[in-house]
Amino acid sequence: MPDSPSTASLDTARQSYDTCVDRSVEFFRSRLAALVDPLITDINNVPATPSSATDVFDRVIPAFSLGVGDSDSGLYGDYVLNLTECINNVTYAINLYVASVKIYTDEQLSRVSIMSHMLSICMSRLLKSIPMNNFLR
Amino acid sequence: MYVASVKIYTDEQLSQVESAINDLSSHVSQKASEANSIVSSLVEEASAKYTSALTRSQVLSADKYVELLTTSFIAAVKRADDHLKSEIDTLFRIYDEYNALPSNFYNDVNVILTNISTDYNNSLTSALNAYNDGLSSYKYWHTGSSDIIASSQTKVGLAIDQSNSAATALFETVSTRLVYKDASKPYAISKTDYAFAVALAQFNYQLFNESIRIRNQFENLIVDIGRRAELIITSIDKFFKSSYKPSFVDGYSYRNAKASVINGASSFVSNDTGELITLYNDRSSVISNNFDVFIQNVHANTIDYINQTISGFTQEELDYISAHLSSSTSTQVDRVSTYFNMYLSRITNIMDGVSLRLTSAIDKYYMYPPLLRFTGSASSPVSISGVSDNTYTFEVTNLGKVPWVGWFGIRMSGGTVDDEGVEYPAEFRFNKRVGMHTITPGETRMITIVVPGVAIYNLDKLGSVVVSTLIVNTYGGIVNY
Numbered sequence: 001m002p003d004s005p006s007t008a009s010l011d012t013a014r015q016s017y018d019t020c021v022d023r024s025v026e027f028f029r030s031r032l033a034a035l036v037d038p039l040i041t042d043i044n045n046v047p048a049t050p051s052s053a054t055d056v057f058d059r060v061i062p063a064f065s066l067g068v069g070d071s072d073s074g075l076y077g078d079y080v081l082n083l084t085e086c087i088n089n090v091t092y093a094i095n096l097y098v099a100s101v102k103i104y105t106d107e108q109l110s111r112v113s114i115m116s117h118m119l120s121i122c123m124s125r126l127l128k129s130i131p132m133n134n135f136l137r
Numbered sequence: 138m139y140v141a142s143v144k145i146y147t148d149e150q151l152s153q154v155e156s157a158i159n160d161l162s163s164h165v166s167q168k169a170s171e172a173n174s175i176v177s178s179l180v181e182e183a184s185a186k187y188t189s190a191l192t193r194s195q196v197l198s199a200d201k202y203v204e205l206l207t208t209s210f211i212a213a214v215k216r217a218d219d220h221l222k223s224e225i226d227t228l229f230r231i232y233d234e235y236n237a238l239p240s241n242f243y244n245d246v247n248v249i250l251t252n253i254s255t256d257y258n259n260s261l262t263s264a265l266n267a268y269n270d271g272l273s274s275y276k277y278w279h280t281g282s283s284d285i286i287a288s289s290q291t292k293v294g295l296a297i298d299q300s301n302s303a304a305t306a307l308f309e310t311v312s313t314r315l316v317y318k319d320a321s322k323p324y325a326i327s328k329t330d331y332a333f334a335v336a337l338a339q340f341n342y343q344l345f346n347e348s349i350r351i352r353n354q355f356e357n358l359i360v361d362i363g364r365r366a367e368l369i370i371t372s373i374d375k376f377f378k379s380s381y382k383p384s385f386v387d388g389y390s391y392r393n394a395k396a397s398v399i400n401g402a403s404s405f406v407s408n409d410t411g412e413l414i415t416l417y418n419d420r421s422s423v424i425s426n427n428f429d430v431f432i433q434n435v436h437a438n439t440i441d442y443i444n445q446t447i448s449g450f451t452q453e454e455l456d457y458i459s460a461h462l463s464s465s466t467s468t469q470v471d472r473v474s475t476y477f478n479m480y481l482s483r484i485t486n487i488m489d490g491v492s493l494r495l496t497s498a499i500d501k502y503y504m505y506p507p508l509l510r511f512t513g514s515a516s517s518p519v520s521i522s523g524v525s526d527n528t529y530t531f532e533v534t535n536l537g538k539v540p541w542v543g544w545f546g547i548r549m550s551g552g553t554v555d556d557e558g559v560e561y562p563a564e565f566r567f568n569k570r571v572g573m574h575t576i577t578p579g580e581t582r583m584i585t586i587v588v589p590g591v592a593i594y595n596l597d598k599l600g601s602v603v604v605s606t607l608i609v610n611t612y613g614g615i616v617n618y
Contacts, residue, residue, distance in 0.1 A: 032183050
């Protein structure tokens with residue numbers, strides 16, 4: 001009886017994926033704080049010198065929205081791209097693993113094909129589910 | 138990444154592989170979902186914290202700003218009062234020092250009184266202008282600001298009222314003090330100048346009340362127009378939300394749809410803002426006409442008042458007072474005229490705001506999202522091969538302002554044709570995707586898709602009915618409005 005097939009590369013992919021997602025979230029968190037905190041400090045200083053109101057309130061943003069943070073993709077846009085990259089990487093790793101499977105019967109081939117197809121659908125849905133809509137205000 | 142080959146001999150081993158992949162797939166979904174929740178929460182918290190700070194700061198700042206304006210105005214009025222009293226006291230002290238009045242004394246007093254009166258009125262005008270300018274130039278009022286401004290205006294009105302009463306009383310004491318040394322001349326300081334001083338005090342008081350009334354009329358008009366402008370802005374948002382159809386590939390359909398939406402929005406925005414401008418012009422014209430009538434009436438009433446309370450004027454003396462009042466009126470009219478310019482400026486700002494919203498909406502829906510344009514550089518197989526690779530290449534540019542993320546694919550499908558040329562539904566379909574692409578704003582990229590000939594397993598039966606279709610599927614940058 002042959003040994004059980006190794007899933008070590010999947011474990012490695014899982015760990016890399018977790019690290020990648022955690023890093024994306026932390027990066028988003030730090031950039032958001034770097035954006036918000038100085039603005040709030042400026043805003044809180046206005047009542048002491050109301051004549052500065054127009055300068056400060058003209059400069060600050062009225063509310064958070066998609067694209068806040070820079071002129072291109074914005075904080076959230078960067079997060080989406082980072083997360084997409086994480087998902088792409090793990091998908092690639094899974095595909096590599098599937099590609100490495102040596103099969104011997106048509107039935108096995110069929111099951112691996114279905115599995116691969118289901119994985120593709122799952123990842124597509126996951127990418128589409130990234131909630132861009134939550135950040136439109 | 139190196140992956141050692143996995144050999145599967147039994148169904149049980151295959152199940153283990155399936156289980157491992159399914160487990161990782163579920164984990165990926167779960168982890169991404171958790172990350173999205175965290176990020177959503179972070180933005181919600183930051184947004185709430187930011188909005189709270191902004192709202193609180195704007196309320197406090199507006200209240201403090203009105204308080205400072207009011208305090209500054211009242212202090213300026215007090216300085217004008219003190220200066221007026223000081224000048225009159227000086228006049229009295231000089232008068233008291235004379236045992237016998239110089240021959241030109243009353244003429245000098247005429248000039249001095251006129252100067253004192255003019256200085257006083259100029260000081261109040263200047264203070265009032267600073268106050269009104271301050272109110273008009275401030276942009277960040279809040280919902281409770283109207284009450285605070287009304288309260289401030291009441292205080293300002295009271296300060297003006299008290300100051301004018303005190304000034305009138307002071308001018309009245311001049312006539313009784315300065316005639317004391319010559320009872321045979323009850324208006325020895327110049328009856329007309331005394332009357333003019335009294336008239337100015339009366340006139341200024343009435344003009345102030347009218348200017349406040351005009352200001353309130355303009356404020357109400359601005360609030361009305363501001364509300365209507367808000368409706369236009371809401372209409373812009375609704376129009377784009379209902380009319381916009383997500384599309385990320387440049388072309389005839391995209392441009393037609395874009396032109397239709399933008400032209401539709403521009404048309405009703407132009408009509409609606411035009412109506413608001415007409416409304417403002419009509420109402421401000423009424424206010425202007427009413428003010429002209431007011432000036433004429435208050436002028437005539439003041440002359441009547443003087444004639445009744447200080448009787449015995451000749452027509453020449455009344456003309457003299459009237460000419461002085463006309464001169465003063467011209468200055469006051471110029472001051473009130475600044476309201477028209479100030480509020481016209483605010484109307485312009487409101488209209489600019491509507492226009493900006495339209496521009497922002499166009500940017501948001503048509504400039505900001507990713508947009509692919511095929512450059513025209515492309516090639517496809519001359520004929521579909523059932524043996525060798527079928528290679529498709531095409532070049533695209535992202536015209537949007539955010540990265541385009543998605544995949545391209547070729548769908549090949551074919552049916553069969555009988556001897557009479559009747560085409561039957563597709564019995565062959567094959568999709569080829571080339572994985573996820575991220576195309577940054579402004580980037581041009583050549584895409585290649587290769588469909589292996591062996592995939593078209595029954596080409597010989599399909600003949601020329603095989604059709605290739607390019608698929609563009611956008612993920613990143615999709616904005617579901």
